[in-house]
Amino acid sequence: MITKAIGKYKLLVTAAILTMLIQVGATLWQPSYMKSILSVMANTALSTSGKIDRISGYGVALIVIAVIGLIGSVLNTITAAKIAQAVSADLRENTFRKIQTFSYEDVEKFKSENLVVRMTNDINQIQMLLMMIFQVLIRVPLLFVGAFVLSIITMPQLWWIIIVMVVLIVVVTGLSMRAMGPHFSAFQKLMDRINGIAKDNLRGARVVKSFVQEKNQEAKFDKESDDLFGHNLSVGYIFSTMIPAFTIISQLAIFVAILFVSTFITKSASFAQDQLGGIMSFIQYMMQIMFAIIMGGMMSMFASRGFVSMGRIAEVLDTKVSMIFDDVPDETLDGTIEFDHVSFAYPNDDEPMLKDVSFKINSGQMVGIVGATGAGKSTLAQLIPRLFDPTSGTVKVGGKDLRHVSKGTLKKNISIVLQKAILFSGTISGNLKQGKQDASSSEMDRAAQIAQAAEFINKLPDRYEANVEERGNNFSGGQKQRMSITRGIIKSPKILILDDSTSALDARSEKLVQDAFSQELKDTTTIIIAQKISSVVHADTILVMDEGRIVAQGNHKELVATSDVYQQIYATQKAKEEA
Structure with a gap:
């Protein structure tokens, strides 16, 4: 060396x-x-x-x-x-x-x-x-x-x-x-x-x-x-x-x-x-x-x-990287997602986190994923942008096995917004352009409007050039989440994954974000992982997870009538709201 x-x-x-x-x-x-x-x-x-x-x-x-x-x-x-x-x-x-x-x-x-x-x-x-x-x-x-x-x-x-x-x-x-x-x-x-x-x-x-x-x-x-x-x-x-x-x-x-x-x-x-x-x-x-x-x-x-x-x-x-991307040209994929008998275990874990998961999502659908803590919701979401590879089975996007597409293709077509909003020191525009390096002012404005971040960004004297301290400490939790959502949608991805990324928003702001998604991101496949049923009740399809498996699938009305797990989650949250 x-x-x-x-x-x-x-x-x-x-x-x-x-x-x-x-x-x-x-x-x-x-x-x-x-x-x-x-x-x-x-x-x-x-x-x-x-x-x-x-x-x-x-x-x-x-x-x-x-x-x-x-x-x-x-x-x-x-x-x-x-x-x-x-x-x-x-x-x-x-x-x-x-x-x-x-x-x-x-x-x-x-x-x-x-x-x-x-x-x-x-x-x-x-x-x-x-x-x-x-x-x-x-x-x-x-x-x-x-x-x-x-x-x-x-x-x-x-x-x-x-x-x-x-x-x-x-x-x-x-x-x-x-x-x-x-x-x-x-x-x-x-x-x-x-x-x-x-x-x-x-x-x-x-x-x-x-x-x-x-x-x-x-x-x-x-x-x-x-x-x-x-x-x-x-x-x-x-x-x-x-x-x-x-x-x-x-x-x-x-x-x-x-x-x-x-x-x-x-x-x-x-x-x-x-x-x-x-x-x-x-x-x-x-x-x-x-x-x-x-x-x-x-x-x-x-x-x-x-x-x-x-x-x-x-x-x-000298470390051999565990995840290799094929050297193939970047391409545009549609928003279909398919899991074919996927299982996954984290390194050094004996028990798999996901067990024989299979489902298909059509392009442009809004899909909610709910389940108890530790059910495997976030793990499932992280397989879609290929942050991990499945232990067995296949994950496909646009009909292509993710192990046979380029890194540029994944970056171009898929965005994930994590629950813990991570911002880097610099400026707001510097953080947003991590989603798209050549993003214009109009693109930043559109994304900020959809994510309801324009509400506070426009009040700042320097707007997008406003200073962001280390880990975004000069912004509230809700503001950081909205900026993270803005960064995720600024490149108009084919697939947008929100991993409980509205948890810090108040009910009004969350409703505005959901309405904006329905109107502005009709062609985007949106996956919403949430603890609250209210965050996914409007989704086209809801996947219910329990102990690493998908135990039910359907819309809100169907699941309330047929799924015991969904009924328990819904009843518990409804009781809390009424109380």
Whole structure:
């Protein structure tokens, strides 16, 4: 996934690697000049002026190398940042596009709050990982190998000190990484839970405050937050032992190196002049080796969190979408609907919600669907615009199996208005044009008149350009439902599904909407799902559902006379109205 994403930026990647090589080269080059300077100082054959001239030349060379290394470091940081930003932006966009192809079933599989964390926090972790790769993780092995080889060349007698130091540091790093791994893996899961709690609390703020549940919400949040704090604290404790351990190992290595060099000097006078300068370079190379291992270990620990996030993003991108649309031309269908022995069960549910449902609706009919709560009314409605596919059986619109028509055909011919009116922040026109992107002012006016939304929209100073706050919080429930109905009918669909979408309207407004439907949408097949008999009493046909089955079908008068289930619902509601 990352390799493919980075492949688009080959020029930047090449520049990042070249600048890194310049930086590493400058770092490895500097100790050799320190050796030369000490060798000049120990050379008794040179005069004082000769020593000064040579040392000055080496000093200028050191400054030039340092400047070159600095320039390489700056350019490396810039190119690494550009790669990280560009790739993370691409991943975020690709992840969002992928999510748009998900069906309801796919979204429920991941959960919405989980997907939000993946697109934000996980992408940020990958961005940090890319920065580390091009700034540290690639530089570390180059610096380690270079310093290791040059240290042995500089002081071949002390090669074993390097080996022992490397082994000890690697052991400490490995044990630390093993201890930290589970904590980093737990971070993202806890972030998902914390985000979910915060999201539920903010969305349900009215419920929380109405039932005085602030303390309970705080307790739930504190529990997850404390778990995250505990994992962070454990990582901090491990770090607090790592750094002192690395320091002790490096200082012991330096002490042993100086001890053995002093032994060599006492045994050989010529060693002092020829190799004394090498001890400083050797120590610097040891420090570079230690730095490379420490940085590699520490960055690998942080990178492990990035790799976990990478896996989570890959899981989204590699998900096989459960609902595939045929690549066929868009077409106009008539409003006939047919269910042929349809059964449906939600994912992970053992019991089907719909059981062997069969019926046919002719184009232009107004059909009501009633039944007790949990009878399967909304589930049935969601199969018509193919929000779900049936577990068995066939759903046809215009005589076509929905599994063999394009997504554009469904969008063009079918509209569904849900009970929970969902509006997006922006303007009223922006929300209405989600139903038809090129909707004109006259089309918005007509739809608003039918849905009785013009009643309040025309009173707003900016009318269709009036501001809509997040989730439409600056409008009442009835106003939001009427705007949702307007959005559903603005494209003049062949089939309009109203899933209890007038529940928040008063009796007068609901009657006006029903009358407008009868007059203005005569050619539209209208399906009204309702809890109230009064909402469907005027329908051409009423389907009565009970426990996932259609137990009766007919108009109001026929059902009152023949259906026990319908009679019970009607009698109960009539008694309430009379009371």
